[in-house]
């Protein structure tokens with residue numbers, strides 16, 4: 129009889145079995161909208177959609193507040209305090225609001241969304257996020273007619289975040305979106321992954337996912353969302369404006385000044401680390417290309 133090694137029974141294998149089971153029963157659960165969202169993901173990307181294992185998603189991270197090595201976030205964020213936590217939405221709004229994470233989690237149905245995360249460095253993972261469309265949350269604050277962009281600010285806490293004691297980037301981490309990008313249904317407020325709470329290293333308790341943009345647009349540990357009139361300057365734009373633009377849509381035809389963006393390494397695909405061609409808008413062109421019609425994507429990188 130073949131013995132199963134303990135290491136083969138990964139949480140995600142159990143998780144996938146459970147998903148299969150739910151699918152076979154034809155159940156549509158409101159908390160885990162597995163079937164529907166899996167199909168959305170499949171439609172959105174024609175490429176291989178095999179989920180990246182949890183152990184890679186939670187140990188190979190970019191989170192410069194905890195250091196610049198891939199292993200720093202998992203090693204240094206475990207005692208980071210994510211509760212109490214609140215998020216303020218202000219700026220050009222009719223009604224400034226502050227909500228706790230629990231209020232947010234209880235206000236919107238949390239669903240599973242499988243999206244490819246494509247890092248600007250040239251690697252990608254397929255991640256089963258848990259979250260809801262950011263638009264739902266933004267609508268609560270009713271932006272006024274001056275609001276044209278949205279600025280996201282991550283937490284500033286150098287006592288807990290050793291990376292913030294060094295000027296690696298301008299702290300706190302800032303990102304931005306045009307208002308129509310922020311309101312797009314694919315733009316997701318993330319509260320978990322693999323059906324679990326979001327690990328600290330992945331941006332707990334609240335992080336953004338903008339599936340058609342390079343990963344750095346997806347700010348972690350967000351404390352403020354501000355509606356603004358002018359295009360915000362993100363931390364990466366400030367650090368290197370020639371290399372990191374405001375839009376940062378995934379585009380295999382627009383290279384980074386120091387490397388090609390034509391292909392990507394799929395994390396966890398074995399020692400050979402398979403490379404696949406990168407898809408325009410990370411495979412979500414059908415949903416989002418219309419946001420950029422008539423725009424020169426080389427100029428607006």
Ligand code: MTE
Pocket residue numbers: 185188189190191192193245246247248282301329330331342343344345346347348349
């Ligand atoms: N958010 C903050 N606050 N700080 C960061 O350093 N890194 C970004 C993004 N969000 C980053 C951040 C980058 S470069 C990427 S690729 C993704 O987070 C990585 O997300 P992951 O570690 O969950 O895969």
